[in-house]
Each structure stands twice: as structure tokens, then as C-alpha cells.
Amino acid sequence: MLWRLDIILLLFLVATALGVYVTKDLMAASIIFSAYSLTMAIVWQQLSAPDLALTEAAVGAGVTTVLFLITISKTVRRED
Amino acid sequence: MIVQKLGANFNYVIATLLFCIGLFTVITKPNLIKKFMGLNIMEASVFLFIVSVGAVREGSAPIVVKGMEKGVQFVNPLPQALILTGIVVAVSTTALALALMIKLYEQCGTLDADELKGMEE
């Protein structure tokens, strides 16, 4: 039954990626990107890569998002 | 038949799809921050692909636990070690890029690639 979860997760990845693409508000986009990274972390757990999952959760979802947010706060918030 | 094949390679299909979405974002979005989100999506998709290559269905994590019986199938640990390096590289690239963007914004007052291009001339 577990592979169903995999499929849902993977589809969710696609959805978040598209979300990043369409969102005009950069702040929102970076939050969605964070969700993308977190989902990715879970996928990696599913693929039996716990160390990667941990790193991705911390670095991908955490640090990168924070960096994005800092940049956005210092520059522009909207895309156009 | 096609569905079966698709199911067996579902990870790869998704990875490719994500790669394309990322690339599309990089190419079409004028905003530099957005471009970089796209690049991050691309990177993650490549990592997903590589880990999927090493993954064995129903294999266990490559960690030796006490009292483990022999013959357990491990997933291949090498790709994961590579990806770990890859993630670090990706985040440092992102950090550098974002620092550049802040600098660029201070100098030019915009992060729109088209406007910046106009400024270059």
C-alpha cells in the first residue's frame, strides 16, 4: 500500500513546483518552495535515505527558505 | 503495458517533469529570485533521479543495526553520499546567488532580468 503514498507524494511535488511557478507573490512562492523541499525530504525517507531526508529538511526546507526570505525582505516582494 | 512501465519508472517520470518545470521557470520568469527557485527545483529533481537510481524496492536503509540477519538488501549508499555533497553545493550556490542579488538590487534597484538587460547598454 505504501507505494500509493509514494505516488501521492510525487504528484504533490509536481503540484508544489507548479505552485512556485504560478505564484506572483515571492514570499508565498518561497513558502511553497519550502513545502516542496519538505515533500522531497519525505520522498527520500520513502526511498530509504534517512540521512538525505534529514539534510534536505534542514538545508533545503530550512536554510534555503530562510535565505530566500531574507533576500525578498531586502529586495522586491512581487515578481512584476 | 504502458501503465505498468510508467508505474515501474514513476520516480524517473516525475523527476523529468520536475526538471522541466524548473528549467521552464528559469527560462521564462524574468525575476531573478524566481529563476533561482526554478534552479533549486531542477537541482532537487536531479537528486531525486540519482537516489531513485540507487534505490532498491523494499530495500532497507544502508545502516548496520545490531542483530541484523544476513542477506538483507540494502539500497546503494553511494548515490546518497553523492547527493549529500550535492545538496551542500546547491545551497552554497543559492546563498552566493542571493547575496549577488542583494548587491545587484542595491546597484540597479530592480531584479527584473529584462530591465537589467536594458540597463547594461
Place this chain on the structure above:
Amino acid sequence: MEVYDIRPLLAPLISLVCAVLIFWLGDNTFLRRLFSISSSVLKWMIVMSMFPASLRGVVYVTELLPFARGIGFILRVDALGMFFAVLSSTLWIITTVYAIGYMEGEHARKRFFAFFAICVSTTVGVAFAGNLFTLFVFYEMLTIATYPLVIHEETPDAMKAGRKYLVYTLTGGSLILFATAMTFYLAGTVTLSENGILSLQHGVNTLFFLFVLFIMGFGVKAAIMPLHGWLPSAMVAPTPVSALLHAVAVVKAGVFGITRIVYNVFGFHLIKQLVVHFSGVAISAGSLLALAAAITIIGGSLMALLQDDFKKRLAYSTISQLSYIVLGVALLAPSGAMGGIVHLANQAFMKITMFFVAGAIAKKTGKKYISQLHGIGFKMPITLATFTVASLGMIGLPPLAGFITKWYICLGALEAKQAVFVAIMLISSFLNAAYFLPIVYRGYFVKPVDGDTAVSEAHWTLLAPCIICALYVIALGLFADLPFVPLALAREAMTTFLR
């Protein structure tokens, strides 16, 4: 017989050292002159020291480090190379004296004399090159070293001429490089040999293509029409440059290259067999080259007739005269080859006299156009006398130098059973007379416009070279067959090549 010796290297090196010294200390006029003259004399002595042995058929060789399989710097003094080296080193002394007088008061003399020395160094290098590769190296260096001399005036005109010069010659150089590489690929070597290095087994069409490439490459400097465009415009350079480089070094390097290609790369026998059939018409390499030369001889003369600028007229005359040499070589007959090689020297001495005269007149009176030269013979009788000697030589009047050439080339044409070229030579002689004699006539028989007929010759540094060269023109004709004259060397070269 080959003898290993350092002198072939020493001869080009000495003027290179001279150039470095001039760059370094050349701001001092005395030192600059000292270096220029002493190195030219020294070089002449080195070259001449090899002369007697060379006449006996000794070949001096210097091999420098080869840097890749089959390719390296080889300097090899055979009779033909010796001939060219004697020619250029002799003329360098004379021209240096002339240049010192002519450049008095001009700007950037340090640069001028330094590059002048480099040019002569590379010319001797071309003469001594023992393989195509070395030949190409010196040939390209010559191009580059001439550029600052061509644009010496730094006027927009000069810059334009310089650009044109580079475009033409470097394109030619590229073709030579390509052809050299192809030769290396086909023959496995680029070392010049007395009877050629290529053979028919490479395929007639390939060889013909290669031949055309080489001729087009060297033909730029040899000013074969239609590749001659750079030569007339390069006349903006100071006269010593025009004289030495455009009558001796640069153009002769092209002609010399063609001679090398025909006799030492392809070889006399191979060229004779090189016939391609193009849509039913048989074209032989030799006759193609001879045809191009014939067209240039006539075309150059006709163009010369139209020029009023003194140096331009001389330039077109050069174009025409150079093709005598090419024609002589292309006839592939013993006498023709000999006439061509001898004309390397004859044309040089005659043309350099004329350029010296043009320069002396321009320097003294500021007159650059032929239409201004009324009565110049009253003011500068000796100068014009030397010019007259040279023009009569050019026309081919016996016993002057030009006659020897024409005699041998006509003989060659008959030997090759191509009598049409005898006719070409005759027409060309007529045209020579048509564009040179009016100058002489105007100088001696038309009274100057201002009526001033007081004799005022140019400075001796300008006059002496004219006289020496004119005497040489007479000597080359009168004593052509004495053993210690270039003719003997030319004969030696010819007999080895056509064996």
C-alpha cells in the same frame, strides 16, 4: 656535399642582434648608425665567406632543435639560397647607407632602423631555409617586420596601405601554411630536396591543388596578378623601404618561394608531369604558371604606363619585372630557369637604383610626380644618369644586366618550344621603353619650368648608392660569365635542380 656549420645561423642572427641593440640604445644617432652599418658589413662578410665553397657545390647546414617529428629549424645554404643571400646582404649595406641619408630628420628612426634590420635578418632566413617549415616561419616574420615600415609615416594613407598589406600577405601566408601542412601530410617531410619531395603517387589532382595553393600563397608577395593589389599602395612607405623591401626583400621572398616550390618541393620532373584535365582541356601546372606570369608582365607594364606618381610607376614596373622571374622558372627549361634566377639579382639592382633615384629627387626637390620632372637632368645629372643606365638595363639593351635575363628567358622559351613567350618578352621590352624613356627624355631635353639649371646633387649618402648600383648593373651585364659573378651561382643552382 653537406657540411655542418654555424654560419647559416649566424648570418640572420647578426641583424637580429643589431635590431635588439637598436631598440635598446638606438636613441643615440651615432650608435644607431654604427650598429646598422657594422652589422650589415659583418653579415655580408659572413655570407661571402661561404660563397666560394658554395660555388663548388658545398652545402652548409645548421640544424636547430626539432620540436616535433620531422619538423624543425633547418638552415641550409645551397646555391640558390646563397644567391639570394648574397643579393640581399649586398644590397642591405648600400640601402643602409642610403637610409641613413634619407631618414635624416624623420621621426621614429629608432623603430625604423630596428625593423629594417629584422627584415633583412628574416630575408636571409628565407634564403637559407632548409625546409618549408623554416621558410614559412621566416616568410611570416618578414611580413610582420615590414608592417611598421610600411606605416612608418602614420598618416591615414599609410595606415590604409598597411592594412591592405597585412590582409594580402597574411592571407597568402595562411595558404602557404595550409599547403605546407598538406605537404607534410602527403610526403611525411617538409625538407627541401634538390629534386623535390613529392611524387606522382599522391594523385595528380591533389598535387595540382597543392601547387595552386602554394602559388597563390607565394604569389601574393611575388605580386602575380591579380594578387598584386598591395604593392602599389605600399609605396607610401619611405623610399629606402620601398627600395629594399619592395624591390628586394619582400617581393623577392615571394618569387624565391615560388622557385623553391617548383624545383625543391615538386621537382622539375614532377611539375612536367603535372597535367590535369578540366572539362576536356589539358592544363599543365607549368604552363598555367607561365600564363599567369605572362599576363602579369603585360598587365603590369600597361598599368605602369598610366601612372604619374614616380614611385607608383616603379611599383607597377616591379610587378611586371617580377613575373620575368616567375616565367623563367615556369618554363621548366634549363636556360629559362637560369634566366629567372639571374633576374632575381638583375632586377634587384636595376630597380633599387631607380627607387634610390626617385627617393633622391623627392628628398632634394620634393617632386614626386613624373609630370614635374622637367629638366631634372640639368639639376641632378649624375642621379639621372644612373637612372638612365637602369632603365636601359630594364629595356634589355646589351650589354646591360637586363639583356642577360631576357636572352636566357627567350632561349628557355625556345627550348620549351613555347615561342609565344618570346613574343611576350619582346612586347614587354617595348612597353618598358614606353614607360621609362619619357622620364629620361623629360629630364634631359625639356627645360625646367623655373629655368633654374644649376647643378645641385643630393647628399653623398643618397648619391653614392645610386652610382654603385648603376655600376653594378653595367658589371652584371658586361662580366656576366666571370666565375665570381652571380651567374655562376645561378648555373650551379640550375644544374643541380634540373639534373
Place this chain on the structure above:
Amino acid sequence: MAGVSGHFPILIVVVPLVGAALTPLIGHWRRRLCMPWAALVMLFTFAMTAFLGVRLSLHGPIGYHLGSWEPPFGIEIYFDYVAALTFVIALFGFLVIIFSKRYVEKELEEAKISTYYTLILLILAGMIGFVVTGDMFNLFVFLEIISLSGYALIAIGGEKLTAMAAFKYLLVGAISSLCVLLGVAFLYSITGTLNMRDISHMLTLTDATRVASVALALFIVGFAVKAAMFPLHIWLPDAHALAPSPVSALLSGLVVKTGIVGMIRVLFNVYRINGPLNYGPVLNIMAWLAGITIILGAFFAFFQNDIKMMFAYSTISNIGYIVMGLSLASYFGIVGGLIHVFNHALIKTTLFLCAGAIIYKTGYRKLADLQGIGKKMPITMGAIVIAAVSIVGIPPTAGFICKWFIILGAIEAGKPVLAGMLLLGSLFIVAYYVKIINAAFFREPVHEITEVDEAPASMLIPIVILAIGCLLMGVFAYAPLAFIRPAVTGFLR
């Protein structure tokens, strides 16, 4: 292999890396010591590479297994004939550091000086590692080290638009790195190893040629971006022209070569010309693209009026030379390509350092402003002339050698048209170098640059050494050929 010298293959990477790590600390303690420290580190590395080079020429390639793990499990450093390039990297790195001293003091803020030397050491370490590693993944890692420090170095000057140039480079560079990574992953998925020689061996056994082909395509695209091959060259001119001059010298002379070395590794060490995958058509396309690169690079360079911009475009066309030589896949062609990797590094480093010296002294960089500079800075301009003559390929200078070999290679491969393209390109190249030389020597100055004199000795010495190198390497070409010949023989086996 006894004693410390046995560990040299890894030390040449580790020493500059550790040196880079220590530079900020030293800078924190005494800022003035940064430059001597960096120079010392590089000199030391240089000595080691020289030792390895001699060893290589005497005993052949040196394999080194990290932590004594035999490949394919451990990481292998393989000091082969291509790796002899480390010698050049270390030497030029050293010269560039010497040159940087005065330049950096003038052009950079004081706080950035230690960062600057850190990044320089890092990029050099990355390059040395890239060249010597025998492991595909390490190739990627070192590529990223080079790229990241490269992006930062371009932007360090803080001039207007440098951030833009760096960003452009970063974006394209990141995508190209991803391509390389993906290529590595593909290869790993079909061979199960990351060691180059193992992969090469496994490729002969596997039948997954389609995957291998895709991986090859990814590698070529990835490295072509790094090497700035047409049509992936757009990032280069800005990046190389706007960076501080010593950095431009490093980038143009050496860093673009990582793309080339990457191609060499992939094409000749991993896939092999006579290997199972027949990639002749790919090479053919590359050769034609290289021809276009040569001509276009030279063509655009002609219309620039900024000297650094000219040099940057000239780099593009020279990369075309190299790629053409390599992709001819004939003995002479590859020899020509490889020797130009070295010769172009020499020439372009000279040119950019000279440009740096001129900008340092006058503050001008446009050709129109620099008229008559040749009389004021004769040594610097003389070096430019030597380098220009050399890059144009006038014998007997360094640039001629490669031209000769590549043309020979084109004829050998039966593609004389490519040789024609190369010659045409080199004629274009003449055109814009003549422009520079004319402006510098044969025109009257427009600006009052009377008080300008020669650059300081710390700048002149590297320039003079390199310019003499440009001259000597034409005559003593057998020295690099001693390393290149066996390398090419190995490729063609």
C-alpha cells in the same frame, strides 16, 4: 614511493585548500601577510607539481589511492599526462598572485583582500583537483569549487554591473553543473562505479548504449558551457571583462580550460575514441561548431572597443581552436588542441595581466583612450605585442604551434574545410590585434597621460616572464609535447 613525496598527488590539492582555509585567519591577524602567504602556498604547490611532472616523464602516470582504498571503492587521484597541466596552473597561479598585490591594494576595499586571496587559492585548488582526479564525482565537486569561487571572484570588484555578469555566469554555470551531475548519475546507473578507468572498462561490457549516449550529451553540454563554446558562450565576455584583471587572467587563461579538460576526460578517458560507443557524428558536429566559434569570436572581438572585452572574445575563438583540435580525433588534431590548452593559457594570462597593468596605471580601458600608450608603457605594451603576435599564430611564437598541428590534424582527418575555417578565423584575429597595436604605437595620445610610466615591478615581472614564455614556447615546443604525445597515444589506443 617512499616518504612524503609519495603523497604529493593528493598534497597538491590539499595544500592550496588548507592554505585557502587559513588565509582568512592570517588576514584577520595581519592583513598584509595574505599575499605572501598565498604566494608561498602556491610556490610550494608549484614545487610539488614540478616534482610530479619530472616523475611522470620518467616513470609514467602515477596513481594514488586515497586512504589506501583500492579503486573502485576508494577515491583515486590519477596523475597522468593530462594532469601535467597542474604544473601550469600552479605556476600561473603563483604569477597571478604576485601580480595581484598592487592591483588589489588599489582596486579593492581593504576588508575584501583576505577574501580575495582565499578565493584565488580555492579556485586554484579546485582546478588542480579537477585535473588530477580520477573519479567522476570528484570531477563534479571540484567543478563546483571552481565555479563557486569563480562567481564570487567576478563579483568581488563591486563595480557596477559586475554582479550582473557574475549572476549571468552563475545561472548558466549552475545549469551546466547540473548537466554534469546528471551525466555522472547516468553513467553510475549503468556501470555502478565512479572511477573513470573502471567506467571506461565497464562501458565496453554494458549494452546500455542509449543511456551512455545521453550521458555523453549531458557532459558535452555541461562542459561546453564552462568552456564557452558557441552557442553557449554568452556568459563569458561580460564575466571575463568585468572581473578584476588578475581574476580575468585566471578565468580566461585557466578556468575555461576546466571545460576543456572535462571534455578530454569524458571523450578520451571515459568513452574513448575506439571505445564501444561510436560518437564520431557528435565529434563532427562539435568540430563544425568549433569552426563557427572561432570565426564568430574573432568577428565580435573586432567590434569591441574595450581591450578586456576584446581579449574575452578572443578567448572564445581560441576555445574554438582547442575544441576543433580535440574533436578532429586525429593524432595531430588532438596534439594541437592539447598544446593550445597550454599555449592559450600562457598567452591569455599575459594579455589580461597587461590589460590589468594598463588599467592600474591609467584607469582607462577603452582603446580610444589608450592611444599612444606604447610610448609610455613600452614593456607592458611590448608584452601585449608579443602575446598578440603569438595568439595570431605568427611563427615562431607559441600560438603558431597549435595552428600548425590543428591544420595538420584537419588534413589528416580529411576535413580540410575546417582548416580553412581556422585560417579564416585567425585572419579576423589579426584584424583586431592590429587595431590594438596601431592604437598603442602608431597614433598620437588623446589624453594627457604624460605622467604615466611603467607599472610597478611586482606587476612587470610576471608579465615579462609570461611574455618571454610566449616567445620561447614556440621554439621549445617539444617540452610540452613530451607530455602531450604519450597522452594522445594513450587516447588513440
